Structures are given as structure tokens and as C-alpha cells.
Amino acid sequence: MNGRGIFISFEGIDGAGKSTHIEALAQAFRDRGRIVTCTREPGGTPLAEALRTLALEQAMDPLTEALLMFAARRDHLAQVIEPALARGEVLVCDRFTDATFAYQGGGRGFDVQVLEQLERWVQARADGAVRQPDLTLLFELAPEVAAERLAGARVPDRFESQPLDFFQRVARGYARRAEADPARFARIDASQPREAVWAAVRAAVAAKGFW
Ligand SMILES: Nc1ncnc2c1ncn2[C@@H]1O[C@H](COP(=O)(O)OP(=O)(O)O)[C@@H](O)[C@H]1O
Ligand SMILES: Cc1cn([C@H]2C[C@H](O)[C@@H](COP(=O)(O)OP(=O)(O)O)O2)c(=O)[nH]c1=O
Numbered sequence: 001m002n003g004r005g006i007f008i009s010f011e012g013i014d015g016a017g018k019s020t021h022i023e024a025l026a027q028a029f030r031d032r033g034r035i036v037t038c039t040r041e042p043g044g045t046p047l048a049e050a051l052r053t054l055a056l057e058q059a060m061d062p063l064t065e066a067l068l069m070f071a072a073r074r075d076h077l078a079q080v081i082e083p084a085l086a087r088g089e090v091l092v093c094d095r096f097t098d099a100t101f102a103y104q105g106g107g108r109g110f111d112v113q114v115l116e117q118l119e120r121w122v123q124a125r126a127d128g129a130v131r132q133p134d135l136t137l138l139f140e141l142a143p144e145v146a147a148e149r150l151a152g153a154r155v156p157d158r159f160e161s162q163p164l165d166f167f168q169r170v171a172r173g174y175a176r177r178a179e180a181d182p183a184r185f186a187r188i189d190a191s192q193p194r195e196a197v198w199a200a201v202r203a204a205v206a207a208k209g210f211w
Contacts (some may be wrong), residue, residue, distance in 0.1 A: 005085030011095040012139030013167045014160045015146030016190045037084045040094035045079045048072035056157040062110040069168045070122045099176045106173020121151035141168035
């Protein structure tokens, strides 16, 4: 059963606990009869996954890194996100543009005005509006705690191996985005036990009237 298209993004620093809940949220929508696409950024199409590998493994200057993120996003929007929303499906995405503002803008210190221009170009919809998620679940957790959770959990990539102060800047970048658009964001205290975090995710989705 399809309804109106719903676009939900998961955001937060590495190790905040996003991946732990994404599939459960997708399943909860499926249990309510919805068709769900679970996807991620950078990635989600063959081209964008190739760009992801480059961005996560190769050293590059900050503008190149930002352009790769937006190039991957453009392909993902055109091939996957916009078609799924047009079909009235639910699209759950592990990170979207807020991650670029947090990691490239906050973490790397890249010019946020340039990112805003890229955002307007890359996310332009056919009707001229700028595509944004309908709901962004922002998992907030102290970088020290996230680093402890990640220690030993997986091999760190080029971002995960950054020092704590990088993630403090990333977290501030996310907070600025949330403050600028509070209606879109649900800020979730990710320091709670898994069950309490899951309850907060469900409550945020319910508060939007999505089920
Ligand atoms: N609420 C929680 N309390 C303690 N550990 C958690 C919690 N949520 C997730 N974890 C663990 O923390 C680690 C990082 O979680 P993950 O979901 O992969 O984070 P992310 O996708 O945000 O990088 C994993 O080992 C996961 O099992
Ligand atoms: C979408 C996006 C991700 N990133 C970074 C954040 C993450 O460290 C990394 C990959 O995200 P993620 O999929 O969360 O990594 P993992 O599969 O290891 O959990 O890319 C950016 O720097 N900018 C962006 O625009």
C-alpha cells in the first residue's frame, strides 16, 4: 500500500547509534503496509557508492570532498530518492545533507555559504523548491561516549579515525542545522539505553503523523 511519500533521514556523529535503529524503523513502516526503501549517503546508487569509496578512503582537499558528497547526492536524488517519493513510498536514509554541513562545514571548517549554494543546486526539485527530508532524527551523543562505543566495533574509515575535537565541531555543525530548522528535526538523546532510544524514534515518527 502506498500513501504520500515520506523522507526520513538519520543523522549524528559516527557511533551515535543510527544504524542500530534504521532497519527497525523500516520494518515498522512495512508492518503498517508501507513500501520502504532503506538507503544511505554517500551512496545508494552504483555511481554514488563508487564516489563513497573514494571519499572515505582517499585524501583530498575540502572542496573536492564537498563536491564528491554533493555529486553522489545528486545521482542518489535523481535515481532513487525522487522516484521513490513520487511513487508514494517511504524513504529512510542513513545521512543526507545535514551530514555535509556537519562534517565538511563543522568538522573540516569548509565555507558554509558555498555548501548552501551547492545544496540549492543539487536538491532543486522540478517545482523549484529545495528537497529536504520530512523528518530528520538527530542522534546526539558526547563524542567521548561515541568513541568508546566504536572502539573495537569496526575498522575506522577516514572520518571515524578523526580526533575528538573534529567530532565536537561536527556535533556543533549538526546543532546549528537543527536550530535553523526545528520543525524538521527530532533531537534524540542517544546516551540512553537502546530501548529508550527506539521509543524516542517511534515517538518522533508518530508526532509527525506518519503512522
Ligand atoms: N543505546 C546504545 N547504548 C549502548 N551502545 C549502543 C547503543 N546503540 C548502539 N550501540 C552500539 O554502539 C556502536 C555504534 O552503533 P551504530 O548503530 O553502528 O552507530 P552509527 O550508525 O551511528 O555509527 C555499535 O556497537 C552498537 O551496538
Ligand atoms: C553523507 C556524508 C557523510 N559523511 C561521512 C560521515 C561518515 O563518517 C562517513 C560515512 O557515513 P556512515 O554511512 O555513517 O558510515 P558507516 O557505514 O561507517 O556507519 O561519511 C560526510 O563527511 N559528509 C556527508 O555529506
